[in-house]
Amino acid sequence: MKNEKGGTTMNVSTCLNILREIKDVAFATVDENNQPQVRIIDVMLVEDNKLYFCTARGKDFYKQLKNHPITGMNKKYQMVRLNGSVKRLENQKYWIDRIFKHNSSMNNVYPNESRYILEAFCLEEGELEFFDLGKEPIYRESFSMTKEIKPKGFIISNQCIQCG
Numbered sequence: 001m002k003n004e005k006g007g008t009t010m011n012v013s014t015c016l017n018i019l020r021e022i023k024d025v026a027f028a029t030v031d032e033n034n035q036p037q038v039r040i041i042d043v044m045l046v047e048d049n050k051l052y053f054c055t056a057r058g059k060d061f062y063k064q065l066k067n068h069p070i071t072g073m074n075k076k077y078q079m080v081r082l083n084g085s086v087k088r089l090e091n092q093k094y095w096i097d098r099i100f101k102h103n104s105s106m107n108n109v110y111p112n113e114s115r116y117i118l119e120a121f122c123l124e125e126g127e128l129e130f131f132d133l134g135k136e137p138i139y140r141e142s143f144s145m146t147k148e149i150k151p152k153g154f155i156i157s158n159q160c161i162q163c164g
Contacts, residue, residue, distance in 0.1 A: 012049050012143045015080045015128045018072070020046040022080075025072035029064035037064060043072075044099040049145055050124040051082070052089075054099055056117050065121065077134035084126015084145060088119060095120035 019025055020043045027041045039061055045052035051070075055062050065086045073079040089095045096115055100106050110118065125146045132139040 010130050010141050010143070012128060012145055013046075015082070015130050015143060016046045016049065016051050018074060018078060018080050018130075019043045019051060019070065019082065022072040022074050025070050027061070027068065027070050029061065029068045031060065031064060037061070041070075042103065043070075044103050044120075050122050052095070052099065052120060052122050054096060054118040054120045057119055058117075062119070070123070073133075077132070079131040079133060081129045081131075082123065082126055084123045086121050086123050089122050092116070092119055 023042050024040045025043055026038050029037045029039075031037050037060070041053055041055065041061070043051055043053055055065075068086075069081055069083040071079065071081045093116065096118055099118075099120060100110075100115055106115065126144075128143045128145070130139075130141045130143070
């Protein structure tokens with residue numbers, strides 16, 4: 001979507017599509033000892049303001065999926081951070097087949113019926129932050145997938161004593 005100046009208008013859909021274009025993004029979780037764990041996971045689908053991915057049932061990542069951030073940065077130094085609730089999808093065979101249809105390289109990794117060791121997940125509730133680090137000053141905007149968000153950043157009032 002373009003704004004009146006010809007630039008891209010940022011919104012939830014645009015941010016999710018940036019993550020899809022990056023595809024290999026960092027998912028952060030914590031393990032059973034509350035230690036941080038970060039993995040590169042493929043964003044498999046984005047539609048209707050939802051992000052879809054899959055992982056194998058036996059992996060530690062599968063056990064750790066809850067409410068953890070996803071971050072990716074493209075070649076333009078635009079970064080999207082998404083923090084939201086992950087849910088396991090119903091009708092797993094349907095979703096895995098859809099994911100493979102849109103990500104044909106997965107057929108080489110999980111040929112034929114072996115794909116069904118994977119389970120599909122959706123992230124449909126959460127907050128996104130967009131940062132354009134390629135601009136001066138840096139551009140930042142926040143979005144919610146489902147509700148209003150609290151503004152981020154600092155407000156300097158006229159009571160500032162300029163302490164530095």
